[in-house]
Amino acid sequence: MKEKNTKKFSSEGTSAGKPLYDKPLPGKPSIGKPSPGKPNVVFIIADDHRGEAIGAFGNETVKTPVLDSLAADGTSCRNTRIFGGLSGAVCAPSRACVHTGIPIFRAMIGKDMKNREHSSVIRPDVRLMPQTMQDAGYLTHAIGKWHNDKASFARSFGGGDKLAFHGMSEHTSVPVYDYDVTGVYPKENEYMEHTFSTELFTDAAVNFIENYQVDQPFFLYVAYTAPHDPRTAPEPYASMYDKSDIQLPPNFVSEHPFDTGDMTVRDEKLAQWPRDENEIRGHIADYYAMISHLDAQIGRVVEALKAKGIFDDTLFVYTADHGLAVGQHGLMGKQNLYDHSVRIPLIFRGPGMPKGKQELALASNIDIFPTVAGLCGVELPEETEGISLCPIFAGESDVIRNIVGAIYRDVQRMVTDGRWKLIRYYRSPETNTGTERIQLFDLLNDPWETQDVSADPANARVIEQLASEMASWMQESGDILQDKPVNPVAPLA
Structure with a gap:
């Protein structure tokens, strides 16, 4: 790889021969606006x-x-x-x-x-x-x-x-x-x-x-x-x-x-x-x-x-x-x-x-x-x-x-409605890594995502709704995991 000193733009053009943008188009005033x-x-x-x-x-x-x-x-x-x-x-x-x-x-x-x-x-x-x-x-x-x-x-x-x-x-x-x-x-x-x-x-x-x-x-x-x-x-x-x-x-x-x-x-x-x-x-x-x-x-x-x-x-x-x-x-x-x-x-x-x-x-x-x-x-x-x-x-x-929603490899999927956020983790058959589990966060009351509340029975309906939203979003996006079940697995203690 060759070495080269930093140089400024000049009216001569770049070293690659591309002219710089310091000349007006033909027949137009040079105003730059x-x-x-x-x-x-x-x-x-x-x-x-x-x-x-x-x-x-x-x-x-x-x-x-x-x-x-x-x-x-x-x-x-x-x-x-x-x-x-x-x-x-x-x-x-x-x-x-x-x-x-x-x-x-x-x-x-x-x-x-x-x-x-x-x-x-x-x-x-x-x-x-x-x-x-x-x-x-x-x-x-x-x-x-x-x-x-x-x-x-x-x-x-x-x-x-x-x-x-x-x-x-x-x-x-x-x-x-x-x-x-x-x-x-x-x-x-x-x-x-x-x-x-x-x-x-x-x-x-x-x-x-x-x-x-x-x-x-x-x-x-x-x-x-x-x-x-x-x-x-x-x-x-x-x-x-x-x-x-x-x-x-x-x-x-x-x-x-x-x-x-x-x-x-x-x-x-x-x-x-x-x-x-x-x-x-x-x-x-x-x-x-x-x-x-x-x-x-x-x-x-x-x-x-x-x-x-x-x-x-x-x-x-x-x-x-x-x-x-x-x-x-x-x-x-x-x-x-x-x-x-x-x-x-x-x-x-x-x-x-x-x-x-x-x-x-x-x-x-x-x-x-x-x-x-x-x-x-x-x-x-x-x-x-x-x-x-x-x-x-x-x-x-x-x-x-x-x-x-958001994805990471074949091991994580996420969806949020602004208040609640569901993260679904998968175990990758390719790398044999990952964990089959979910996390649920209440972003309104826990913006730093410190408390996984997926195990709280009171949140079962929220999880069901977000899981359904996630499945639809994955299908609409052409996700490689769209045929993989999104139904929540039991959260880990």
């Missing part, structure tokens, strides 16, 4: 940022002034969960759900859990969010992580920079590509960047905004690799949180009480067993440091938009591919269906968005694409299955979904 009714879009997706780890959402420890400001000036969808994934690398299928607005069983090329390609390659006949925006007249530009196949990327973006096709890397040794007009991205064109990843991608985003002068709305996609491990934030952020001041979450336990079906996946090996309180405090401090550094870098993107005079003309979207346990429930990773792992931040700020609202309507990450399209007046592909949140933003409805 969107067309009426078509706002610019800055779509930011983080890696591993769980839904509650933002100051504006009630977390009193983590410092996120920029995201707090975006939330105060826009609308936050607080009850958004990911669809899930069929492998431990939940990032790739989760991003595919965001890109396509389709459940992973129909968005991906196959359902073989042991085939890593099937967990990342999007079907060639499916149109993606940036592809759809491009077809609607948007200039699409990508920066950062694309954890799906290169073919789906190539048909979605007309430009890009610092493109990372790997799932993760050291934050100061980031293998990237320049934009390739051929869409091939041969391995020999990959090179290493040593600027910290969050700053590297932000530099590219800021340069794009500063140089953009085309009389055409843009869709700028910025995909960070933070706060994913290794959690090695640069100073002064690395020292921002003293682990001795970190309070353990209410659902911290030293060991998970039963086999979830994937207890020794890579993420779970990041801390010793049983979990040590002091070690977990250190992990949380490092996690928050990464988030605060990310927040500051997002602030640079905001300031670039303001300096350009287009911030108020831009739809700003912030979300994440999934959450993370970091010690909650005795777990470290995202390979589970507790809310710390499936609930994600989702903030919309821009033209026409209500200010300072925190919506609690149930939503799935397959609803993000339809919502962005709706806010931009863009027609959706026929195959899109997600539901737009726009009626909720407009005050026309309080609900778009009665239930939301």
Whole structure:
């Protein structure tokens, strides 16, 4: 792999030969502003940022002034969960759900859990969010992580920079590509960047905004690799949180009480067993440091938009591919269906968005694409299955979904109606892991999911109703386990 120094955009174009967006279209003035009714879009997706780890959402420890400001000036969808994934690398299928607005069983090329390609390659006949925006007249530009196949990327973006096709890397040794007009991205064109990843991608985003002068709305996609491990934030952020001041979450336990079906996946090996309180405090401090550094870098993107005079003309979207346990429930990773792992931040700020609202309507990450399209007046592909949140933003409805479900491999399924949440665990015939059992949580009175109330006879009707909802949802989604009984097994004592 060749080495290459970080470079700025210039009017000469990228090293791959793709011209930059600093020249007006023929016969049009060079104003850099969107067309009426078509706002610019800055779509930011983080890696591993769980839904509650933002100051504006009630977390009193983590410092996120920029995201707090975006939330105060826009609308936050607080009850958004990911669809899930069929492998431990939940990032790739989760991003595919965001890109396509389709459940992973129909968005991906196959359902073989042991085939890593099937967990990342999007079907060639499916149109993606940036592809759809491009077809609607948007200039699409990508920066950062694309954890799906290169073919789906190539048909979605007309430009890009610092493109990372790997799932993760050291934050100061980031293998990237320049934009390739051929869409091939041969391995020999990959090179290493040593600027910290969050700053590297932000530099590219800021340069794009500063140089953009085309009389055409843009869709700028910025995909960070933070706060994913290794959690090695640069100073002064690395020292921002003293682990001795970190309070353990209410659902911290030293060991998970039963086999979830994937207890020794890579993420779970990041801390010793049983979990040590002091070690977990250190992990949380490092996690928050990464988030605060990310927040500051997002602030640079905001300031670039303001300096350009287009911030108020831009739809700003912030979300994440999934959450993370970091010690909650005795777990470290995202390979589970507790809310710390499936609930994600989702903030919309821009033209026409209500200010300072925190919506609690149930939503799935397959609803993000339809919502962005709706806010931009863009027609959706026929195959899109997600539901737009726009009626909720407009005050026309309080609900778009009665239930939301999520999956993990062949060992876990979840459904929630917002108040109650049922998790069904299976024993995998493929890996001979997992436990046949259920959990039921009352999220209204137990948001940290500390008390499994499935054994309470008073909740039998709730379990029956949610089990029925889960079975229907699995069938509608094309779930690989749709023919497997969902009838609740007896809860364990």
